[in-house]
Amino acid sequence: MAILKFSKMHGLGNDFMVVDGTRQAFLPDEQLIRQWANRHTGIGFDQLLLVEPSQSAGVDFRYRIFNADGSEVEQCGNGARCFVKFVTEQGLSDKSEIVVETAKGIIKPRLNEDGLVTVNMGQPRFTPDEVPFVLRSGEEVGANSYIVVNGLDSAEMSLLSMGNPHAVMLVNDVANAPVEDWGTALQKHQRFPERVNVGFMQIVDNQHIKLRVFERGTGETLACGTGACAAVVSGVRWGLLAAGEAVRVELAGGDLYISWQEGSDVMMTGPALTVFTGELAY
Numbered sequence: 001m002a003i004l005k006f007s008k009m010h011g012l013g014n015d016f017m018v019v020d021g022t023r024q025a026f027l028p029d030e031q032l033i034r035q036w037a038n039r040h041t042g043i044g045f046d047q048l049l050l051v052e053p054s055q056s057a058g059v060d061f062r063y064r065i066f067n068a069d070g071s072e073v074e075q076c077g078n079g080a081r082c083f084v085k086f087v088t089e090q091g092l093s094d095k096s097e098i099v100v101e102t103a104k105g106i107i108k109p110r111l112n113e114d115g116l117v118t119v120n121m122g123q124p125r126f127t128p129d130e131v132p133f134v135l136r137s138g139e140e141v142g143a144n145s146y147i148v149v150n151g152l153d154s155a156e157m158s159l160l161s162m163g164n165p166h167a168v169m170l171v172n173d174v175a176n177a178p179v180e181d182w183g184t185a186l187q188k189h190q191r192f193p194e195r196v197n198v199g200f201m202q203i204v205d206n207q208h209i210k211l212r213v214f215e216r217g218t219g220e221t222l223a224c225g226t227g228a229c230a231a232v233v234s235g236v237r238w239g240l241l242a243a244g245e246a247v248r249v250e251l252a253g254g255d256l257y258i259s260w261q262e263g264s265d266v267m268m269t270g271p272a273l274t275v276f277t278g279e280l281a282y
């Protein structure tokens with residue numbers, strides 16, 4: 001039997017089991033992650049985050065992310081904020097800004113003096129190889145793409161990658177958006193072979209949106225960091241949100257502030273908290 005030390009953390013209610021893989025051996029296992037993610041019979045979390053040493057020069061850590069269904073994914077924004085808090089609290093680093101390698105590039109989370117965390121999330125991508133989306137001949141993935149959802153109505157959505165794939169739709173009233181139905185339908189849609197995170201965005205004004213996200217491999221969460229970045233990038237490209245200004249993204253779990261303009265990196269600021277630390281025998 002092995003013992004695994006972990007921290008339970010959250011960023012606006014998007015919750016994580018965080019494991020230090022630099023000082024203890026841990027081989028991620030899909031079945032175990034599903035079991036531990038269960039909110040009734042396990043620890044309960046949306047994602048498991050694994051901190052590993054990096055082999056790359058100038059990079060402090062490697063950051064791996066697993067959804068509650070056990071699938072390994074490329075990026076997690078709320079997790080990135082918890083990551084910098086975790087390595088600080090665990091004494092793994094005394095830097096206020098750390099350089100972290102993910103499956104899709106480098107991100108730089110910085111712990112601010114007020115306790116919030118700002119993350120340089122890198123540039124959004126819009127090309128089909130970055131947004132796993134099946135095109136019909138003659139179609140292009142740009143700021144807007146038009147698709148038909150099986151068995152439901154058609155929808156116009158922005159398709160982009162923040163390292164992980166996102167589809168963002170505009171709605172008039174996010175409280176009554178078909179998050180579960182459309183989120184579930186798009187996971188199985190033939191146009192998204194690697195599934196997709198689905199965002200429903202209501203514009204309040206050009207520096208304030210309301211957002212709900214149905215996450216791939218997890219379902220609707222209280223907040224999604226990369227989903228918030230994807231929504232603001234989409235809103236700026238549509239000319240509905242202020243370019244280069246901090247946009248307030250109101251999520252069920254609280255607020256994130258995101259800024260972006262064409263050609264720049266996406267910056268995200270928000271909280272990260274530890275709930276408890278524990279040990280698990282498995």
Ligand SMILES: N[C@@H](CCC[C@H](N)C(=O)O)C(=O)O
Nearest residue numbers: 076077078164216224225226
């Ligand atoms: N909650 C996250 C995103 C986690 C990964 C996502 N479900 C995926 O499958 O890509 C965030 O805060 O960004």
